[in-house]
Amino acid sequence: MRELPHWHTASAQGPRKHNADAVGAYAASGGTGIVFALADGVGDHPKAAHAARTAASAAARAPAEKGAVEAVLAAQRAVLQLGGAGDCVLVVAVQSGEGYGIAWLGDARAYAWDGYTVRQVTKDHTLAQYFRDHDQPVTPRMEHVVTTSVRTAGAHEIGAATIKTGGLLLTSDGVHKTLSGPTMLDILGMPDRAATELVRTAISLGGSDNATALVVDPPRADRTTEKFRVAA
Incomplete structure (x- = not known):
């Protein structure tokens, strides 16, 4: 069985009436790896929170060997079975070799984190990003x-x-739309506290949304080489 990575997560309601963010992580006994999921409910109401919890749980429980896209589809099936109008966005990371397969809907994000650099690997599914892609004002x-x-x-x-790296950061927009890349990079350098500090800092800087982060620590870095830390 593959050795599981060290990870930690934190979430804060912020000024909203409900915390509609949710996270999930699961490694099946005898399975091929671990599945991480972070969901952000659309709206500030209980149905959004329920949809997010349902999606994160269903995605995390999807078989790792089927990959990240199938985990998102499992989340979709679970949310549709709820009936009603609750909805959410979602990002999933499935351990694959030394790295992760990523799949997402909406503006929940995944970043690669190797101990020295952090790089966004998802592309927001937002109206703003669509207009940018078509060289239109936002x-x-x-x-x-x-x-x-x-x-x-x-x-x-x-x-x-x-x-391809062994480290990972998943965030709801309450984190990444408040914190800059360099700020997130500085906070990621805090062992075992990064998730908590990302959330705390986002709220303290005036974030108006729920803020949630899930950090998977990279393997122990080579201490014999000095590297510059870069946010991209």
């Missing part, structure tokens, strides 16, 4: 309008990427 409101979600997306709309 307004602040567009940053918060998602173009895909767990309840509504087709399978062909699921984003997919890979991370």
